[in-house]
Amino acid sequence: AVVSTQSTGTLIGSMDPYVRLKVGHNTYETFTHAGADKAPCWNKVYHCPLPNTHSVRTVSVEIFDEKALTDDQRIAYAKIAVPQSVFEGHTLDEWFPLSGKLGEAKEGSINLIISYTTMPMITLPYQRIHYPYAGVAPQHFTPRPPPEISEADVNNIKDMFPEVDKEVVRTVLESKHGNVEAAVAAILQIMEGDETSQQ
Numbered sequence: 001a002v003v004s005t006q007s008t009g010t011l012i013g014s015m016d017p018y019v020r021l022k023v024g025h026n027t028y029e030t031f032t033h034a035g036a037d038k039a040p041c042w043n044k045v046y047h048c049p050l051p052n053t054h055s056v057r058t059v060s061v062e063i064f065d066e067k068a069l070t071d072d073q074r075i076a077y078a079k080i081a082v083p084q085s086v087f088e089g090h091t092l093d094e095w096f097p098l099s100g101k102l103g104e105a106k107e108g109s110i111n112l113i114i115s116y117t118t119m120p121m122i123t124l125p126y127q128r129i130h131y132p133y134a135g136v137a138p139q140h141f142t143p144r145p146p147p148e149i150s151e152a153d154v155n156n157i158k159d160m161f162p163e164v165d166k167e168v169v170r171t172v173l174e175s176k177h178g179n180v181e182a183a184v185a186a187i188l189q190i191m192e193g194d195e196t197s198q199q
Helices: 151-160 166-175 180-198
Strands: 002-006 017-023 026-029 041-044 058-065 073-081 092-097 109-114
Touching: 017 041, 058 109, 073 092, 073 109, 151 166, 151 180, 166 180
Parallel strands: none
Antiparallel strands: 002 041, 002 109, 017 026, 017 058, 058 073, 092 109
16 A cells, blocks of 8 residues: 655655556556645555565555656655565555655655455366267257446456456456456466466
8 A cells, every 4th residue: 555655855845746666567556646745645555466475575666746748757766675574464564765866765755555465266166068969959058148247346357457458357257257256366377377488
């Protein structure tokens, strides 16, 4: 969770700041805090999927000043190491120093709350498909109605996997008959397989 920042210099005054987080291959951005003072508050929560506890050990933080006519300007940054205690169930709630034009760890600080939870992997039971023998008239059956897919479920999963196309998320969710946990598990397996093939 990105909670807030505190500035010790001219970091935030009269700016429109937002925070960009990078966790592994995933990137997340907060909303822009228009006209912020030296202590903007975002209170934004993100769920970042991890293939395993060894793949990601740092969180990269960047604070940008949003510009209307020019490129957004990076005004502060930090690279935060995630301690082993987080992966053992402890919640980290600390202020981390920010670096920038004023120097290393001299641009104020940012409050992050970091925790880790495991999500159960769901294995669907094997389904045998019976085909009629040649010459046997097919039996009449009632096709199974398509699952009702909630747009909220699609958006929630999309927030967890910003790099995955929304239609792909919807397709996976439909294949799992609307089961959100099963869809998340399937996407995690796909992503983990892609990373393995690239190594």
